[in-house]
Amino acid sequence: MTDAVIVAPSSRPGSFPSSASDAVTAGGAPAGFNPAPDVVSTLSGMRVGFVLNYFPVLSEAFIAYAAAALVKCGTDLSLLPLYRLEAEDPPHAPIGILAGNDLSERVTSPRFSDEGMKRLIHAPAVILADALAQGPRAIRPFDRRLRVPYEREAFQGLDKFDVLHCQFGSLAAPILQHRREGTLQGRLVVHFRGYDITKWLTLFGSDFYTEIFDCADRFLTNCDHFKQKLIEMGCREDLIDVAPSGLDLSAFPFSPQPKFTNERVRLLTVGRLTEKKGIGDGIHALSIARKNGIDAHYRIIGEGHLRDELEALVASLGLSEFVDLPGAMPHDKVKSEFQDADIFLAPSITAADGDQDAPVNTLKEAMALGVPVIATQHGGIPELVHDGQNGLLAPERDPETLAKHISRLASESDLADRFIEAARQEVEARWSLEYATKVYAEAYTKALAAPPRDPVLKTSS
Numbered sequence: 001m002t003d004a005v006i007v008a009p010s011s012r013p014g015s016f017p018s019s020a021s022d023a024v025t026a027g028g029a030p031a032g033f034n035p036a037p038d039v040v041s042t043l044s045g046m047r048v049g050f051v052l053n054y055f056p057v058l059s060e061a062f063i064a065y066a067a068a069a070l071v072k073c074g075t076d077l078s079l080l081p082l083y084r085l086e087a088e089d090p091p092h093a094p095i096g097i098l099a100g101n102d103l104s105e106r107v108t109s110p111r112f113s114d115e116g117m118k119r120l121i122h123a124p125a126v127i128l129a130d131a132l133a134q135g136p137r138a139i140r141p142f143d144r145r146l147r148v149p150y151e152r153e154a155f156q157g158l159d160k161f162d163v164l165h166c167q168f169g170s171l172a173a174p175i176l177q178h179r180r181e182g183t184l185q186g187r188l189v190v191h192f193r194g195y196d197i198t199k200w201l202t203l204f205g206s207d208f209y210t211e212i213f214d215c216a217d218r219f220l221t222n223c224d225h226f227k228q229k230l231i232e233m234g235c236r237e238d239l240i241d242v243a244p245s246g247l248d249l250s251a252f253p254f255s256p257q258p259k260f261t262n263e264r265v266r267l268l269t270v271g272r273l274t275e276k277k278g279i280g281d282g283i284h285a286l287s288i289a290r291k292n293g294i295d296a297h298y299r300i301i302g303e304g305h306l307r308d309e310l311e312a313l314v315a316s317l318g319l320s321e322f323v324d325l326p327g328a329m330p331h332d333k334v335k336s337e338f339q340d341a342d343i344f345l346a347p348s349i350t351a352a353d354g355d356q357d358a359p360v361n362t363l364k365e366a367m368a369l370g371v372p373v374i375a376t377q378h379g380g381i382p383e384l385v386h387d388g389q390n391g392l393l394a395p396e397r398d399p400e401t402l403a404k405h406i407s408r409l410a411s412e413s414d415l416a417d418r419f420i421e422a423a424r425q426e427v428e429a430r431w432s433l434e435y436a437t438k439v440y441a442e443a444y445t446k447a448l449a450a451p452p453r454d455p456v457l458k459t460s461s
Contacts (some may be wrong), residue, residue: 024290032250033097035073035437042441044074047159049186051166051175055081055107056092057273062361063167064092068101068435069246069437079107081136082151082171093331097252097433108158110150114314148174152183161186163444172212180456187447188454193245194379197229199355209233215454219449220439222358241443245425247364252335253425254424256370259342265289265296265410268341268371270362271306271335273427276355278347278376278396280306280313285402286346287317294407296322298345301337303328329421338369344407346375349396359384365422365433367391373414374405384431390422 050067052060069364070077092098164179164186166172178184183197190212201208213219213235220243221227231237267286271277279300286298300323307325312322323435327338338344344366348357356379363384366373373391375381377396387393392409394401409416 002082008093012143013157030058033069033072033248033433035069035434040073041439041442042163042445043070043437044162045076046444047161047186048163048165048444049078049080049158049161049184051080051082051164051171052065053081053083053168053171055079055109056103058092059093061331064098064103065096065246065248065433065438066436067103067106068097068216069248069433070440071103071106072097073437077106078161081107081109082147082174095331096248098248098251100203110154110156124143124299132241147419148177151178156183158184162448163187163189165189165191167191167422168193169212170200170207172216174453176212176215177408187216187217187444188215189220189443189447190216191222191243192226192280193222193356194226195355197221197226199351199353202354206233207233217450217453217458218443220443221278223381223383225383226358243436243439243443244431245361246272246433247361247368247431248433249428252365252368254368254370255339256420257339258263259372259415259457263295265294265406266340266342267298267345267406268301268337268343269298269347270301271344271346271360272302272311273300273306274353275306276348276357279310279350281324281347281349281397281399281402282345283310283313283317283319285345285445286322287319288399288403289406292321292407294410296406297324299324299326299337300320301326301329301334301340312398314372326407335369338366338371341366343406343430344371344373345402346373347380347394347402348376348378350378359431364427367420370420370424372409372419373423374402378436381440384426386426390419390426
C-alpha cells in the first residue's frame with residue numbers, strides 16, 4: 001500500500017474491498033508473517049495503544065501492517081486516533097497480513113465530527129481567524145484547547161496500557177498531557193517518521209520536542225538518517241531504536257515480469273503530488289531521455305496539490321503524449337502498475353519547508369516485487385537503495401543524471417536483472433515486517449524495564 005491512493009482519511013474504517021492476493025516468496029514457497037518465537041513471547045498479552053492521527057489512512061498503510069503484526073503476536077492492541085474526518089477514499093485492501101484482521105474493532109476515537117463540534121468551531125470563528133493571522137504557533141495551542149475535552153471523554157475509560165506508542169512525534173505532546181492527568185497510562189514510546197522531524201519543526205520551531213526528549217521513555221525512528229537528526233536535536237542516543245516501516249512481504253511476492261521487451265521504456269512513479277516527491281525532476285528526466293533517443297513513457301500514480309503545476313510542465317515540454325497522470329488508485333490496481341513498469345523512479349528532494357522522505361515505502365514495494373529502481377541521494381533512501389548494487393542513485397534535483405540512469409538500465413538488461421535480485425534480498429533482510437516487529441518488541445521491553453522518565457510522574461508516584 002502506498003502514498004498514491006490517499007485523498008483523505010476514510011469514514012468507513014474496516015470496510016475493505018476484496019483484492020487479496022496469493023503470496024509467495026522469492027523461492028516460490030507459500031509465505032506469510034512469521035515472527036520469531038521470542039518476539040511472540042514478548043508481545044503476547046502486552047497491552048499497547050497505537051496513537052495516530054487518523055485510521056485508516058492508505059498513505060500510512062505501514063501503521064496498519066504494524067498493528068496487524070502485533071495482533072498476530074497476541075498483543076492486546078488498541079488504535080487511538082486523535083482525529084476523525086469523513087471522506088470517501090477507499091480503505092485498506094485486505095491483502096497479506098491485513099486479510100482477516102478487522103482493525104476497526106480496535107479503534108477508540110474522539111467524537112469530533114458531530115454537529116455539536118461543528119457549532120463549537122463556528123462560534124469562535126473570529127478567534128480562529130485571528131490565530132491564523134498570527135501563524136502556526138498560535139493555531140496549535142488553540143486547536144489543542146478545543147480538542148482536549150473530546151479526547152479526555154474518549155480515553156478516560158480505557159484500562160491501563162503497558163505502552164503508549166505515538167506513531168508520529170507530533171502526537172507526543174497531547175499524550176504526555178493525558179498521561180500526566182491520568183486519562184491514559186503507560187510507558188510513552190515516540191516514533192519519528194519524516195514530516196514530524198523536518199517540516200513540523202519549520203512550522204513550530206526547532207525546540208518543539210525539548211520536553212518530549214526529557215520525558216518520553218523510548219524513541220523510535222524509521223531510518224538512521226533521522227536517528228542522527230534526533231541526536232543533533234538533543235535526544236539521548238541510547239534511548240533511540242531504528243524500526244523501519246516494515247513491509248509485509250506476503251503481500252508483495254517476488255514476481256519479476258519481463259522488462260524492456262520492446263522499444264518503449266515504461267517509467268513509473270507512485271506517490272503524492274507534493275514537492276518532496278520531486279516528480280517535476282522525473283518529468284524533466286523523461287524529456288532529456290527522449291532527446292537522447294530513449295522512447296520512454298512516464299506513468300505517475302497519485303494525487304496532490306501540485307497536479308495543475310505538473311500538468312502545465314508536461315505541456316510546456318511537449319510531453320503530453322508520453323506522460324499519464326491518472327490520479328489515485330486502489331492498491332490492487334497499483335500492484336498491477338508495478339508489474340507493467342520497466343523502471344520505478346523515486347526522484348525525491350528536500351522541500352522548501354524542510355520536508356524529507358525516509359526510505360520510501362513505494363520503493364520497498366517495487367524492490368520486493370522485482371522492478372528495477374532509480375532514486376535520489378535523499379533523506380533515508382540511500383539506506384535502502386545502494387547505488388550500483390541494488391539500484392541507481394542520482395543527486396537531488398539532477399534530471400540529467402536521472403536520464404543517464406534510465407538510459408543505462410534500458411541498455412544493460414543484465415544489470416537490471418542483477419539489481420532486482422539484490423533488491424529483494426535487501427528488503428527481506430532489513431525492511432520486513434518481521435524485522436520491524438522485533439525492534440518494536442525490544443523497544444517496548446526496554447521502556448518497561450526502566451524507571452519512568454517524566455519528572456511529573458516520578459513526583460506523583
